[in-house]
Amino acid sequence: MRFKGKTAVITGGSSGIGRSSVELFLREGASVVMGDIDEAEGTAMMSAMGDGFLFRKCDVTQENDIKALMDHAAEQTGGIDIVFNNAGAGGPRAPIDEISGDEWDFAMALLLKSVAMGIRHAAPHLKKRGGGAIVNTASVCAFQAGYGPMAYSTAKAGVLHLTKIAAAELAQYNIRVNAICPGFIQTNIFAASVGANKEDTQQINAILGQAATNAQPVARPGIPNDIAEAAAYLASDAAGFVTGTHLLVDGGMLVGTEGSWNPETPGMLDAILPEHLR
Template sequence: MGRLDDKVVVITGGARGLGASHVRRLSSEGAKVIFTDILEEDGKNLENELGENVIFVKHDVTSAEDWKNVVSKTEKTFGPINILVNNAGIDLPEVNLEEATEENFRKVIDVNQVSVFLGMKYVVSSMKKAGGGSIVNISSLAGIIGANKKIAYTASKFAVRGMTKAAALELGEYGIRVNSVHPGFIKTAMTEGLINDDLINAFPLKKAGEPEEVTNMVLYLASDESSYSTGSEFVIDGGLGAQ
């Protein structure tokens, strides 16, 4: 018996990194998974690896029409959606506030924040059909304490945390839980080059996180084991934010 047997799951940004870790683990726990990304080759390779209950859909998470298509395809293929993991996100190199551009700011907000709004908006009717569900929004430690010279990223991740709470208040009566996950420095392609010995020594646990450690939390929040948790933030940062 898997922890997600027969659950229908949508995971964004699932072609590699944290998202691919979520896809592998949740599918291994019995879920039927639609995962999305703009990285078509990586997505198809992962789909081929995992079998018939895991399907890749190319998806621009900033597009309402793409979201409608993802929900429609999921329902036609597997049925109403039980779980949404809003994982897609981007980061840009550090830049001083005076040098930050409006174009880059809006790009980060669109991918990291607007996509979460769209995802939640368009899965609600499907989750109501399913009799409830769980939405897991991937934020960041930068949504708890902020990140220096990353004003757009910090703004987007604080917004995800706030939207999570607002949605949880609204959707609880329908049996839909909404929580946010806040990773610190996790070993992925996005953080490659940022993690060094000085940074590691600043962590109380003296190590960067592994994708699987974040996935363990996502799995818990996706499953019925977290049935009384909603509107909350779950931090996975090796203790960095405790300082």
């Protein structure tokens, strides 16, 4: 019961990482206020999750919706202690030489501005509580090319720097700010980014799950609860000395090339040296 007596606001909580986080924070004693654009699922969750759960429709690309969510959470529960800025999607997939200005603006609004405004409109409520914790969802895409669409990756890199700056500015109010960088997590985000139907989504998830076992040292795909547990740690008192940083939850994907961890794959030197010099 790490969060007994505390209120957590979680965005994008109707599925995937957000849904697992809602369930975990509720189990740990928090009152959870969830914001999501999916009104039908959010309303259904109101019946399923019990008295500790509240839902408010929130389009995180709209600042007024974010402010209304934070204000509603504080009014209904007495204050806010934890914010998990998690909502997002893959966004436009166009490369830099094809993306339109409107597509770029949408990606930044969904993935970066939403986090900034989540912090902006949560901070006054956290100050009133004497402090708290903010957790932002970034990505392994923030570190190098090839792991996600260009606009998505750029926005997630922005989330990392925003996290550092916000942590520095809000430290005086006893507010900690950290980020999580998921690797390949089995959610519907990949299928949704290409407009897949239900059947295709299942097939894509199965393919990605198998691919993940070969793409990283930990030979299994990530699951939403892996990220929920990381969010709970960063939001808890156990992370009271942790701020302005990020936590990689990627199965070791970024530790190095496959040759560094797979004994069946030649390392760089092995690949280029003659056999008698290896």
